[in-house]
Amino acid sequence: MLEIRDLSVTFLKGTVNERKALDRISFTVEDGEFITVIGSNGAGKSTLFGAIAGSFPIDSGKIFLDGEDITSKPEHKRSRYFGRLFQDPVSGTAPNLTVEENLSLVLLQGKKHATPLSRISKAEREMLKERLSALGMGLEDRLEQPVGLLSGGQRQALTLLLATLYPPKLLLLDEHTAALDPASASRIMALTESIVRENGISCLMITHNMQQALSYGDRTFLMNTGRIVSDLFGEKRRTMSVEGLTEQFQQSVGEEYANDRLLLF
Ligand SMILES: Nc1ncnc2c1ncn2[C@@H]1O[C@H](COP(=O)(O)OP(=O)(O)OP(=O)(O)O)[C@@H](O)[C@H]1O
Ligand SMILES: [Mg+2]
Numbered sequence: 001m002l003e004i005r006d007l008s009v010t011f012l013k014g015t016v017n018e019r020k021a022l023d024r025i026s027f028t029v030e031d032g033e034f035i036t037v038i039g040s041n042g043a044g045k046s047t048l049f050g051a052i053a054g055s056f057p058i059d060s061g062k063i064f065l066d067g068e069d070i071t072s073k074p075e076h077k078r079s080r081y082f083g084r085l086f087q088d089p090v091s092g093t094a095p096n097l098t099v100e101e102n103l104s105l106v107l108l109q110g111k112k113h114a115t116p117l118s119r120i121s122k123a124e125r126e127m128l129k130e131r132l133s134a135l136g137m138g139l140e141d142r143l144e145q146p147v148g149l150l151s152g153g154q155r156q157a158l159t160l161l162l163a164t165l166y167p168p169k170l171l172l173l174d175e176h177t178a179a180l181d182p183a184s185a186s187r188i189m190a191l192t193e194s195i196v197r198e199n200g201i202s203c204l205m206i207t208h209n210m211q212q213a214l215s216y217g218d219r220t221f222l223m224n225t226g227r228i229v230s231d232l233f234g235e236k237r238r239t240m241s242v243e244g245l246t247e248q249f250q251q252s253v254g255e256e257y258a259n260d261r262l263l264l265f
Contacts (some may be wrong), residue, residue, distance in 0.1 A: 002029040002052070002170055002202065007061030009047055021047040023226035029170065032200040036213040038245075039223030040253045045206045048223075049172045052204075054078045065169060083163030083201075085156070085176040092159030095148035099139060101160070102147055102162060103128045110166045131161055135191060153184025164195050165234060171196060173205040177212075189216065207256075210242045210249075220245075224252045 001153070009022040015199060029035060037044050051058050052195045054075035063071045065081055085092060093102050107124060108114040133140040133159045139150075147155060163171065172194065178184035193216055196203045207213050213220050220237060222230035222245075229252045232240060 001031055001064075001066060003050070003062075003064040004028070005062040005064070006058040006062070007048075007051055009044075009051055009056070010059050013059075021226055022051060022058075025226070025228060027145065027221070029121075029202050029204065029226060031202055033218035033219065034196055034203045035205070035219045035221060037204055037206045037221045037223060038208070038215045038249070039221075040215040040249075043223040044226040045223055047206070047226075048175055049084065049174055049206070052170070052172065053082050053084060081169040083168035083171045085159055085163060085171075085173045087175040087178045089148075089152045089155040089159060089179065092162060093147045095153060096146055098144050098146055099132070100128065100143040101123070102158065102167075103132075103165070106162050106165050112182065125140070131165070135161060137187070153180050153186070153187060156180060156184070156188050160188065160191060160195060164199060164201065167199040167201050169202065171201050171203040173203065175208065177208050178208065182208060192216075210245050214240060214245060222252060224251060 005026050007022055007025045008020070011017075011019045011021055023044075025044075025048065037048070047210055051140050052063060054070075054073060054077075057236070058071070061071070062069060070078060070081075094105075097105070102121045107120055108118050111118070129140045129143065133141070137154045137157045139154055139158060142150070143156075147158065151157065160176075176192070177188045180188060189212065192203075192205070195201070203217070205217065214237065219231065219233040220240075221228045222232070231247055232245075
């Protein structure tokens with residue numbers, strides 16, 4: 001369970017460009033809960049993920065994970081708790097290493113006695129092949145190929161597998177399908193949902209796609225100017241239409257709405 005209490009982040013403090021990106025945000029993510037996050041450009045969505053992962057210092061507030069205060073833990077020590085995917089499929093994998101090498105690195109990282117020269121076993125190689133095959137992207141036949149040669153969709157599927165090979169306490173998805181063609185995007189979304197649900201992973205997913213925000217997950221946060229302005233769940237969310245959510249978005253975001261790269265399909 002993740003608990004965020006009164007979290008604030010200001011960038012470029014004391015300069016003319018000072019910007020309050022998160023303004024006393026508080027919420028809880030229960031075990032296995034899948035929350036979608038929607039909001040205008042600059043609302044603070046990515047900043048929220050960065051603050052949770054420890055990518056930069058926060059002004060004030062507390063972050064608890066399973067009751068442990070991780071607020072001052074450095075990023076590298078938090079990384080084993082969190083899986084993180086970005087819009088750019090290139091960011092999650094090492095391009096010059098093969099599919100198998102990328103997977104082996106993650107697999108070996110999770111082992112106590114592995115050294116840089118350790119190899120994965122034959123059984124583990126078979127397991128990885130099966131996991132790749134389950135992605136349905138033909139990656140099981142490309143184990144020896146450098147990741148840089150894969151398509152964006154294949155690469156994002158691999159990144160998803162890498163991030164969940166050892167299920168994290170929380171998966172942070174920052175518009176992870178936004179850079180993909182529509183067919184790959186829907187394939188990656190379907191994979192995301194099945195991996196998240198089958199492993200009971202808690203998940204926060206940022207999207208600009210209203211339909212995606214409502215049809216995936218259990219709960220939706222609408223963010224604006226560093227705050228959560230709407231928290232939709234239960235019956236209210238189930239009966240919410242894309243039009244209804246758009247209207248709510250429009251009301252809370254105001255004139256910025258016209259400039260937003262909002263997707264309504
Ligand atoms: N490293 C940084 N340095 C300075 N300002 C930043 C930094 N990162 C974000 N900001 C500012 O903080 C605010 C929130 O940015 P953030 O990236 O969290 O928005 P977002 O909701 O993810 O938007 P988008 O939908 O465009 O991705 C913006 O005004 C942004 O310009
Ligand atoms: Mg962002």
